[in-house]
Amino acid sequence: MKKQLRFNSNTIHGGQEPDKAYGAVMPPIYQTSTFAQSTPGGHKGFEYSRSGNPTRHALEKSLASIENGNYGLAFASGLAAMDAVIKLLSPGDEVISTNDLYGGSYRLFRKVFEPFGLHFHFVDMQDPSHIVAAISENTKLIWVETPTNPMMNVIDIRAVADLAKRNNILLAVDNTFATPYLQQPLDLGADIVMHSATKYLGGHSDVVAGALVVRDSDLADRLYFVQNASGGVCGPMDSFLVLRGIKTLHVRMQRHCENGAKIAAFLRDHPAIEKVYWPGFEDHPNHEVAKNQMNGFGGMISFVPKGATYEDAVKIVESLEVFTLAESLGGVESLAGHPASMTHASIPKEEREKSGVSDALVRLSVGIEDAEDLIEDLGQALSALN
């Protein structure tokens, strides 16, 4: 397709064309490991499915398109995508990362890559001067997650990108929470966008997958080399599921945002609630940054009940009936979690509390059900506290 389409159309058509064999509108699931060759090296574009597969290729084109990038790479999980980025580095290199980030990302940095001689600095990036203070001649990568998980802080991507460019440092942004519907980090100056496609891109809690998108061809080549050499690729069936999910990303996100706003307002007015973390509130400390770089505020909300303990928070998430108590986020169904015992259990308590993840914090991934049902469910769970 030659015509430049708008975002919503791109989720459906971006980088896609009917399958060459029979004109199938959705790319078939090419569930094959290898491809016949007419003479050695004489193939039709694919030779072995770790190196490339037509279903994955269709997904990778879609990913590049919706993030306004030139190259997409699909991985077996979000962490496999991150793993490929970190493998661009060498022993002695330093990384500056958001301090309030996905627990599994923290574990990958500290437990897997530090023993190989890489150094990670975790800083509060709401104030970019904290990044400046952590830069050394060995700093090779800045890793940003925004909005942060689970505290919903917002980091100014453009400000960090300016800093990164001035110091010749790569900037990667984990765009899992916002999705390209709300925020396009490459347009704001990032070099790499990363996704856990398990979440909003897939959108139906039925697949684990990851993605990277870049503009620069040399960077794309280096990442493709790692993808093929290390092998953490997205399988054909999983590629199909993520691609199918992306085609409704815009309509799902619209409802996630509407429901998120209603539930954030309900919680803030509830007498049993101490604090609600959601970047759409005008008194959110980073609301102006969020308004500038995002097209909406999403359906991820965290809150702390008044005077609540670890046990109280557990009781609330156990009492919910429409919200499912589960890890993960970004699916059509609403989920609730207790970061201290679930997603962030791999972060030491002192580290966790430094970034605000207290024992009583509850995190919601607001789905696309009727908001009234979600509100009634939260109401009954909060009344279980007394």
Ligand SMILES: *Cc1c(COP(=O)(O)O)cnc(C)c1O
């Ligand atoms: C889930 C998640 C990841 C890890 O992705 P997986 O697909 O589970 O490997 C990374 N970053 C964020 C923000 C996430 O929510």
